[in-house]
Amino acid sequence: MSAENKTYHRFDVARRIEHLLLIISFTTLGVTGLIQKYALSSISVTLVSVLGGIETVRIIHRIAATLFILEGVYHFIHLGYLLYVQRKQATMMPGIKDGKDAVQSFLYNLGFAKEAPKMPRYNFTEKMEYLAMLWGFIAMGLTGFMLWNPIATTRILPGEFIPAAKVAHGLEAVLAVLAIILWHFYNVHIKHWNWAMIRGTMTRHQMKEEHGEELEAIDSGKTDVEVDPQTYKKRMAIFMPLSIVFAVALVAGVIYFITFEETAITTIQPVYADVEVFVPRTPTPLPTLPPTPTLNPVAANTWDGSIGAVFAEKCGLCHGSNGGLSLSSYGDVFAGGTNGAVLVPGDPEASKLFTIAAPDGSHPGVFSEDEWDRVRVWIINGAQK
Numbered sequence: 001m002s003a004e005n006k007t008y009h010r011f012d013v014a015r016r017i018e019h020l021l022l023i024i025s026f027t028t029l030g031v032t033g034l035i036q037k038y039a040l041s042s043i044s045v046t047l048v049s050v051l052g053g054i055e056t057v058r059i060i061h062r063i064a065a066t067l068f069i070l071e072g073v074y075h076f077i078h079l080g081y082l083l084y085v086q087r088k089q090a091t092m093m094p095g096i097k098d099g100k101d102a103v104q105s106f107l108y109n110l111g112f113a114k115e116a117p118k119m120p121r122y123n124f125t126e127k128m129e130y131l132a133m134l135w136g137f138i139a140m141g142l143t144g145f146m147l148w149n150p151i152a153t154t155r156i157l158p159g160e161f162i163p164a165a166k167v168a169h170g171l172e173a174v175l176a177v178l179a180i181i182l183w184h185f186y187n188v189h190i191k192h193w194n195w196a197m198i199r200g201t202m203t204r205h206q207m208k209e210e211h212g213e214e215l216e217a218i219d220s221g222k223t224d225v226e227v228d229p230q231t232y233k234k235r236m237a238i239f240m241p242l243s244i245v246f247a248v249a250l251v252a253g254v255i256y257f258i259t260f261e262e263t264a265i266t267t268i269q270p271v272y273a274d275v276e277v278f279v280p281r282t283p284t285p286l287p288t289l290p291p292t293p294t295l296n297p298v299a300a301n302t303w304d305g306s307i308g309a310v311f312a313e314k315c316g317l318c319h320g321s322n323g324g325l326s327l328s329s330y331g332d333v334f335a336g337g338t339n340g341a342v343l344v345p346g347d348p349e350a351s352k353l354f355t356i357a358a359p360d361g362s363h364p365g366v367f368s369e370d371e372w373d374r375v376r377v378w379i380i381n382g383a384q385k
Contacts, residue, residue, distance in 0.1 A: 007201040008218065019197045021071055028064035030177045032057050037170045065144060066258055072137055073250040077243050085235045086227055091121045094131070098124035118212030125187055136176050143169035149261040159318035163364045301377055302384045303330045310375065314357065314365040327353065330385050345383040348376045
């Protein structure tokens with residue numbers, strides 16, 4: 001075997017299994033999540049049908065999310081073992097050298113530097129991916145909990161947090177999938193095929209290119225100092241009970257997370273009834289009835305006339321009667337919310353419910369041009385009931 005084909009051990013079986021489960025859970029989350037986000041796409045419609053319908057897709061998505069969270073629990077406990085018991089260095093945490101390596105690598109690729117940087121066990125690109133995964137785990141976990149348990153969320157936070165969580169969850173999912181396809185795939189599968197997470201080893205050529213600093217340390221005989229049996233036993237005597245308590249608490253938290261609120265995945269069974277598909281028109285009797293009298297525009301532009309229906313349609317989802325600012329009744333509108341009044345009769349510009357929901361605004365619920373004008377006239381006329 002030539003020196004360039006010599007292999008170096010990188011990952012044990014447990015790490016490779018962890019990575020395989022990560023691939024399975026992440027891919028499943030990405031596929032089942034994106035076909036829900038872009039539900040009107042023909043590809044999404046086909047995949048939803050193949051997977052057994054939208055209810056099945058949502059259940060698969062939640063199972064994959066549960067697996068993903070459990071992997072995080074395992075990783076957290078294992079990280080504690082490496083740092084406390086074995087006293088390993090936190091080699092995945094970035095430092096000043098990683099910034100220098102990134103600059104030198106950039107200049108080398110452009111031809112402005114003579115040599116590529118010699119990088120440690122994990123280079124700056126791998127550390128960026130790791131931190132991105134940690135951030136995604138936290139962001140997707142929090143927003144996922146809000147969407148999985150919307151009723152519990154709105155007991156603590158305003159209703160606006162639910163649509164905000166939906167937007168953040170979806171966009172973070174798109175970002176994560178694109179990062180894997182455009183960044184991870186290129187560095188691991190296109191630039192060269194990296195077998196480290198499959199075979200557990202890496203060739204000398206790859207080590208020299210991506211982990212030159214670590215390779216020099218190996219060649220010079222510098223390796224991690226093994227913990228002596230007595231010290232190892234003492235540390236494990238402390239670590240084991242603490243890790244068990246943490247593991248049980250975290251797993252209990254996961255179970256609580258996924259079983260807290262049933263309504264999030266409960267759907268109403270469709271009601272099937274015999275309905276006539278085609279009903280022929282009957283002749284208009286002669287003489288014809290007098291025309292239906294037209295509503296008085298002023299009378300119609302009242303809360304009971306039409307304005308209440310506008311608020312129910314555009315604002316009812318977030319501002320119902322389940323806490324916070326309620327716009328479900330005429331009295332609730334005048335009562336306002338925790339931040340004070342939202343309606344000033346006679347003055348639309350001073351009425352928050354009018355200005356915030358402007359057609360060109362960014363509020364989740366906005367009026368159409370016609371609705372906005374009707375609400376403006378209603379307020380100018382004294383906001384009549």
